Amino acid sequence: MEIDIIIFVLLVFMAIAALIAVETKNLLSSVISLGAVGFGLSMAFLFLRAPDLAIVQIAVEVVLLIFLIRATISRDTIPETGRIRWWGLAFVLLLMAGVLVFGYFAFHDLGNFGEPIISAVKSTPSNLYLREGLEKTGAANIVTSIILDYRAYDTLGEATVLFTAIIGALAILRSRTKTDKGERKK
Numbered sequence: 001m002e003i004d005i006i007i008f009v010l011l012v013f014m015a016i017a018a019l020i021a022v023e024t025k026n027l028l029s030s031v032i033s034l035g036a037v038g039f040g041l042s043m044a045f046l047f048l049r050a051p052d053l054a055i056v057q058i059a060v061e062v063v064l065l066i067f068l069i070r071a072t073i074s075r076d077t078i079p080e081t082g083r084i085r086w087w088g089l090a091f092v093l094l095l096m097a098g099v100l101v102f103g104y105f106a107f108h109d110l111g112n113f114g115e116p117i118i119s120a121v122k123s124t125p126s127n128l129y130l131r132e133g134l135e136k137t138g139a140a141n142i143v144t145s146i147i148l149d150y151r152a153y154d155t156l157g158e159a160t161v162l163f164t165a166i167i168g169a170l171a172i173l174r175s176r177t178k179t180d181k182g183e184r185k186k
Contacts, residue, residue, distance in 0.1 A: 003047055004107055007047055008107070010047070011103050011104075013036075014036075014041060017034070017036040017037045017040065018096070021033035023089065028069065028073060032069070035068075038061035039061055041057055042057035042061065045057060052158065060161060060165045063162075064165055064169055
């Protein structure tokens, strides 16, 4: 029950940070709020006992946050309109409330952490890994055998997300393009 409350608080925190990121007119504040959503998600992954996802999420968040902050510091403009779009804010709040209610019921139905879904089943994946890991993979380290043999596609996906984020940020933040160099010489 205690973990449910922590996850719910993290969901509320992420929803508020996402709302701030969408509604603020200051680009830097929006980027920082978006980073708070990502770090809240990585904390949720930790509480859900998925440290591999939490590490990838933090790595992606740190890299993207650094690049996005650098990109927005010089481009930050604050438009003065004096008009608030209440219908847009109401829609976002209603959507966030729906996501929170759905998230609450989804996490409520998960059950207690550490207990198998079906307690009568003795062939859970963790038991299979421990029982047959050395024999099937040949790796003495069970963690390495799980990451590189049993969950290789998952690990490949995490590495792909990380490197794609880095390459995308570098492509966006490239200061000089070929056309800029050619135009400066003229």
